[in-house]
Amino acid sequence: xxxxxxTSGGLAATELMMRFAGGRQRVLAHxxxxxxxxxxxxxxxxxxxxxxxxxxxxxxxxGRGGRGxxxxxxxxxxxxxxxxxxxxxxxxxxxxxxNILFHDxxxxxxxxxxxxxxxxxxxxxxxxxxxxxxxxMLKAAISERV
Amino acid sequence: MYGALDISTSGMVAQRTRLAxxxxxxxxxxTMLRADGGYEPFRRRSVQFAVGDPTSANPAGRELGVHVxxxxxxxSPFRKRSAPDSPYKDAGGYVKVPNINTAVEQINALEAAxxxxxxxxxxxxxxxxxxxxxxxxx
Numbered sequence: 386x387x388x389x390x391x392t393s394g395g396l397a398a399t400e401l402m403m404r405f406a407g408g409r410q411r412v413l414a415h416x417x418x419x420x421x422x423x424x425x426x427x428x429x430x431x432x433x434x435x436x437x438x439x440x441x442x443x444x445x446x447x448g449r450g451g452r453g454x455x456x457x458x459x460x461x462x463x464x465x466x467x468x469x470x471x472x473x474x475x476x477x478x479x480x481x482x483x484n485i486l487f488h489d490x491x492x493x494x495x496x497x498x499x500x501x502x503x504x505x506x507x508x509x510x511x512x513x514x515x516x517x518x519x520x521x522m523l524k525a526a527i528s529e530r531v
Numbered sequence: 532m533y534g535a536l537d538i539s540t541s542g543m544v545a546q547r548t549r550l551a552x553x554x555x556x557x558x559x560x561x562t563m564l565r566a567d568g569g570y571e572p573f574r575r576r577s578v579q580f581a582v583g584d585p586t587s588a589n590p591a592g593r594e595l596g597v598h599v600x601x602x603x604x605x606x607s608p609f610r611k612r613s614a615p616d617s618p619y620k621d622a623g624g625y626v627k628v629p630n631i632n633t634a635v636e637q638i639n640a641l642e643a644a645x646x647x648x649x650x651x652x653x654x655x656x657x658x659x660x661x662x663x664x665x666x667x668x669x
Contacts, residue, residue: 407660410535410656410660411534411535414535414538414539414595414654415538415595417652417653418539418541418596419542419580419582419596419597420646421545421549421643421646422581422582423579498649502652506656509660509663510659510660516667
């Protein structure tokens with residue numbers, strides 16, 4: 386019963402957003418740590434790809450009456466009915482958009498890296514706040530005290 | 532996401548090592564003797580970065596971050612300066628001086644400082660995100 390409580394409604398989607406943003410934070414920190422490394426190409430994971438697969442999984446779950454856990458399978462979000470709901474998110478970073486190639490064969494782009502960092506932190510914060518609000522509603526329902 | 536702090540820290544450590552090498556070069560821009568007094572002009576040091584962090588405790592974290600692969604000693608030839616009164620002069624009256632351009636070193640130091648600052652910002656962002664995750668418990 387706890388399983389269906391935590392995977393119902395929007396809690397599952399916001400939890401997945403947080404996990405995605407947390408994984409993306411590592412990729413972005415890796416880019417910033419390697420600003421001066423020769424031969425390094427900054428990478429990023431596709432936010433649009435994640436959103437599209439999350440949307441598709443939610444639609445599919447909605448088609449089944451809104452039940453079932455959302456799992457991460459190979460970087461794609463899938464909806465399933467299995468009880469385990471623990472999936473390992475594996476992000477497949479692709480090369481970021483082209484920037485000029487410096488003499489050390491590193492096409493770093495400090496401005497875009499910082500912007501991606503700020504956006505990712507914002508996305509994580511939004512997901513965390515939404516999760517708290519929904520969890521708060523659940524608590525209010527359980528304790529029968531508004 | 533806890534790995535993100537390790538990655539940013541490895542970036543800070545690498546840039547700090549680079550700044551140490553640059554400071555060594557600037558401090559020894561005119562050094563001509565070895566520590567024991569022998570005549571050997573100072574050769575410029577430079578650091579080589581490589582992706583990955585072999586000191587990471589987590590095996591998955593060994594491919595992320597950055598580390599100093601080696602500290603190279605510049606083998607380019609020394610410059611020569613005319614010094615007819617020096618005890619170390621060669622046949623033509625020249626002494627060899629270190630081939631260090633302090634202007635170049637200062638620009639490299641600027642870049643290392645900015646890269647360090649970028650890593651600090653990334654670490655602060657990771658910490659803020661972790662703080663928000665902790666607030667979920669409230």
